[in-house]
Amino acid sequence: MKNYLFISAFVLMSTFTNAQNTIVLDTIYANDQKNVALFFPEPIRQGITGSDNFVFTYNRENEQYLGLLQAKPGKESNLLVVNKDGSVFSYIIKYKERLSKLNYFIPMSSSIGNERPIANDSIKLINSEPSIANRQHYYERFCTYLLDRKQRVGRLKKRMEGIALSVVNIVFDKDELYFVIQIKNNSSLDYDLNFLNFSIETRQKGKKKSLQKLYQEPLYRYNVPSRIAKSETVRLVYVLPKFSLSGERRAVLELNERDGERNLKLNVSHRFVNSPN
Incomplete structure (x- = not known):
């Protein structure tokens, strides 16, 4: 009963404060055969579904970012989640026998608002x-x-x-390209x-062929080691703003050894960059 009162109060508050704004809710599909994982930008404090044929589970004792959704056949409903x-x-949730997506990484930009209204004159200061x-x-x-994924983009080694340097996978998500790199x-x-x-090379046409190189600073580096021990394999990720390449351009990874000469240069064709997973 408390849950329904909470939903009703929230709906009335949202209707009053946002009467002139129409929010189109995204739809998430689930079934009773698989868990659909939702990763939120902050730990989940409360999660409520509007119908009994949908179940949303999360850790109620130790707040975590992960929630799991399952559904039984029936009418569509809605899911309301409040972060810490x-x-x-808020999402529309529907039952679907075959699922094409099992993992949702929810950005903060998908939030429809905050349960604690923020004064207009403090929004910029707080949100920057x-x-x-x-x-x-x-x-x-x-x-x-x-x-953790086993997906591969091709043989780039x-x-x-x-020493072996390879690009295991290239994934496009939102406005970024994720290069999964392996050093063995x-x-x-x-x-x-x-x-x-990481750089972009352009082949110059004409009688005197030459290369122009433009270094690209990643937006984010993940799991980059300072040392790879003998017989060890390390995987890391470079995140870059999305881009595409013409046939005259290619991406280049340059691996350089400190106080050594085992330096590698791996060329990545425009075909792989323009067709990410």
């Missing part, structure tokens, strides 16, 4: 820094997710003296990483 910081998320922190937190969680040390010596640079 008071941000509110958290938006950056939320983006970094999203990158971290999505990179962790990508490292360069070897030298027992099959040599008898540890490999001390000096730098791993």
